[in-house]
Amino acid sequence: MSDRPASPGFQHAELEWDENGVPQSRQYGDVYFSRASGMDETRHVFLEPNALAQRFAALAPGRSLVIGETGFGTGLNFLCAWQLFERSAPADARLHFISVEKHPLTRDDLSRALSLWPELARHAEALVSQYVAVHPGFQHFTLDGGRVTLTLLVGDATECLARLDARVDAWFLDGFAPAKNPQMWQPPLFAELARLSGPETTLATFTSAGVVRRALVEAGFAMRRVPGFGTKWEMLSGRFVGPSSHRPAPWYARPSPHQGARKALVIGAGLAGCASAASLAARGWQVTLLERHAAVAAEGSGNPQGVLYLKLSAHGTALSRLIVSGFGYTRRLLERLTRGQEWDDCGVLQLAFDEKERARQAKLVSAFPGLLQPLDRSQAEALSGLGLPCGGLFYPSAGWVHPPALARQLANHPNIELLTHGEALQLQRHGESWQARAGERLLAEAPVVVLAGAADVARFEQSAWMPLKRIRGQITRLPVTEQSTALRTVLCAEGYVAPAWQGEHTLGASFDFQQTGLEPSEAEHRSNLEMLAAISPDLHQRLELDARPLASLEGRVAFRCTSPDYLPIIGPLADAGRFAEAYAVLSKDARQVPDQPCPWHEGLFVNTAHGSRGLITAPLSGELLAAWIDGDPLPLPRDLAEACHPNRFLLRRLIRS
Numbered sequence: 001m002s003d004r005p006a007s008p009g010f011q012h013a014e015l016e017w018d019e020n021g022v023p024q025s026r027q028y029g030d031v032y033f034s035r036a037s038g039m040d041e042t043r044h045v046f047l048e049p050n051a052l053a054q055r056f057a058a059l060a061p062g063r064s065l066v067i068g069e070t071g072f073g074t075g076l077n078f079l080c081a082w083q084l085f086e087r088s089a090p091a092d093a094r095l096h097f098i099s100v101e102k103h104p105l106t107r108d109d110l111s112r113a114l115s116l117w118p119e120l121a122r123h124a125e126a127l128v129s130q131y132v133a134v135h136p137g138f139q140h141f142t143l144d145g146g147r148v149t150l151t152l153l154v155g156d157a158t159e160c161l162a163r164l165d166a167r168v169d170a171w172f173l174d175g176f177a178p179a180k181n182p183q184m185w186q187p188p189l190f191a192e193l194a195r196l197s198g199p200e201t202t203l204a205t206f207t208s209a210g211v212v213r214r215a216l217v218e219a220g221f222a223m224r225r226v227p228g229f230g231t232k233w234e235m236l237s238g239r240f241v242g243p244s245s246h247r248p249a250p251w252y253a254r255p256s257p258h259q260g261a262r263k264a265l266v267i268g269a270g271l272a273g274c275a276s277a278a279s280l281a282a283r284g285w286q287v288t289l290l291e292r293h294a295a296v297a298a299e300g301s302g303n304p305q306g307v308l309y310l311k312l313s314a315h316g317t318a319l320s321r322l323i324v325s326g327f328g329y330t331r332r333l334l335e336r337l338t339r340g341q342e343w344d345d346c347g348v349l350q351l352a353f354d355e356k357e358r359a360r361q362a363k364l365v366s367a368f369p370g371l372l373q374p375l376d377r378s379q380a381e382a383l384s385g386l387g388l389p390c391g392g393l394f395y396p397s398a399g400w401v402h403p404p405a406l407a408r409q410l411a412n413h414p415n416i417e418l419l420t421h422g423e424a425l426q427l428q429r430h431g432e433s434w435q436a437r438a439g440e441r442l443l444a445e446a447p448v449v450v451l452a453g454a455a456d457v458a459r460f461e462q463s464a465w466m467p468l469k470r471i472r473g474q475i476t477r478l479p480v481t482e483q484s485t486a487l488r489t490v491l492c493a494e495g496y497v498a499p500a501w502q503g504e505h506t507l508g509a510s511f512d513f514q515q516t517g518l519e520p521s522e523a524e525h526r527s528n529l530e531m532l533a534a535i536s537p538d539l540h541q542r543l544e545l546d547a548r549p550l551a552s553l554e555g556r557v558a559f560r561c562t563s564p565d566y567l568p569i570i571g572p573l574a575d576a577g578r579f580a581e582a583y584a585v586l587s588k589d590a591r592q593v594p595d596q597p598c599p600w601h602e603g604l605f606v607n608t609a610h611g612s613r614g615l616i617t618a619p620l621s622g623e624l625l626a627a628w629i630d631g632d633p634l635p636l637p638r639d640l641a642e643a644c645h646p647n648r649f650l651l652r653r654l655i656r657s
Contacts, residue, residue, distance in 0.1 A: 146282020
């Protein structure tokens with residue numbers, strides 16, 4: 001992936017609207033749904049042949065049904081399935097809808113299209129309100145309090161599904177007609193449908209084309225022609241009867257799903273811990289959130305203003321893809337906070353402060369269309385409200401957030417119990433449960449435990465092998481002046497400065513690998529002010545800093561936690577000693593794939609090492625972790641989930657030995 005552009009050929013759908021307000025695609029010259037009745041068409045073509053009403057009603061407590069779709073379009077099929085699920089399924093069941101779309105509608109076009117169905121207004125409003133920051137790759141939506149999940153894969157259908165890790169129960173084979181979009185209706189796509197299917201998987205599609213039917217049969221589906229909708233004589237319906245070919249390497253295979261009481265303990269209530277607790281609670285788990293301080297977000301997640309800072313690569317690196325998906329998910333979460341008080345989508349301006357940065361930014365413009373805008377110096381000054389030394393890249397949907405507010409929102413769930421002033425020092429297996437202890441004192445116990453305490457994850461015997469690094473960071477809190485209120489957007493270069501909030505600007509943050517103290521230092525205040533002078537001499541002057549002694553400045557110190565490859569560490573924990581024994585052959589031949597189950601620590605998971613990107617990666621990490629635990633479809637491409645998996649370091653250690 002590293003040599004490919006991040007977003008090849010991406011563009012939104014281009015629509016034409018007829019006299020009745022029905023959209024048609026300019027790219028494909030085809031309609032999105034029947035002009036007679038789109039909802040009736042969805043019921044006849046997809047809902048009824050897949051027997052969804054009966055299957056929803058039969059779902060066991062805490063279980064989910066997974067629907068896969070090719071061609072999200074206006075989202076009509078999704079909303080109809082959601083409406084039927086709401087009417088038919090038990091209250092504690094869940095729906096996971098996965099859909100692919102090469103040319104997603106803009107938010108305005110989506111809202112206009114869905115306004116055609118007043119009976120879906122409540123569901124449409126919920127979708128449209130979350131339909132922000134939709135960019136190429138995997139986009140994850142949490143709806144109806146977590147009872148309904150939408151994973152929207154933006155890009156080529158075959159390529160996106162090839163990266164998906166899921167077991168799909170029912171397929172909606174939609175999209176524009178084979179005659180209009182022949183490149184999609186090809187055997188490689190049907191092979192991916194088969195890979196993601198199991199013995200009970202069903203499939204339905206509006207087309208009855210012989211070439212489609214024969215290719216589906218070849219892929220392993222038993223297909224039959226049934227009456228079509230409206231003027232269409234026939235359509236296809238069937239089920240998967242072929243063998244499943246999905247088999248990841250054993251060290252990345254999922255642990256056996258937890259079968260006992262759905263109770264979990266999360267140790268550490270920063271953003272990663274609160275996100276982990278929230279995602280499990282939304283799936284019906286009873287979660288104990290253990291925090292050593294008096295409240296959530298008291299350490300690295302506790303700064304007054306955190307920036308949604310997208311440091312991207314023009315190539316499809318793992319980190320860039322994670323950032324784009326994570327940014328979208330965080331932005332959707334922020335829509336539930338109070339704009340202007342707890343967060344502000346004022347945008348982020350990343351300055352082109354030297355020639356190397358200018359060259360890097362030039363490559364990003366074509367790689368991420370719609371996500372950023374190049375600005376020259378005069379444009380950047382007009383947008384920011386200040387004099388600047390250069391132009392740069394503007395991220396219009398980014399901004400700043402008060403991280404504790406986001407953490408409190410995530411932890412505010414009836415299934416979450418927050419226990420404060422409890423610092424876990426040991427973790428012991430006791431029968432079917434893990435016990436978090438402080439010496440002789442039992443703090444909490446549960447059959448499933450998530451370690452989310454940043455670098456302190458490595459204090460436990462089971463996770464002591466993890467290669468975690470602590471980096472000290474100090475922010476400087478600058479009192480606002482009448483002149484400094486002109487700053488209207490976040491400015492970033494080597495550091496960042498945010499617009500005024502509650503009478504202050506947040507400036508930072510330093511990087512120090514050596515110091516371990518928590519007291520702010522004058523040296524780092526001085527370094528931060530020098531950084532500000534480089535970002536905007538104009539703002540430095542407006543803040544009247546030359547007349548302010550360093551000793552009068554206030555700040556805050558916290559520690560980032562990072563991994564050697566700067567990707568977070570999210571997933572199940574293996575027993576390091578037994579792992580080395582089970583896969584010892586890899587030290588002699590890294591190409592071997594021993595048929596040996598991974599020796600997991602049963603019920604033990606980790607979520608840490610989010611570094612300075614926690615606002616972007618931590619919220620989505622909760623969904624990834626819950627998917628590993630519950631056996632849900634992964635919200636990220638399989639290779640990206642593996643790139644964040646704890647076992648990557650155990651593998652590297654073996655291979656390099």
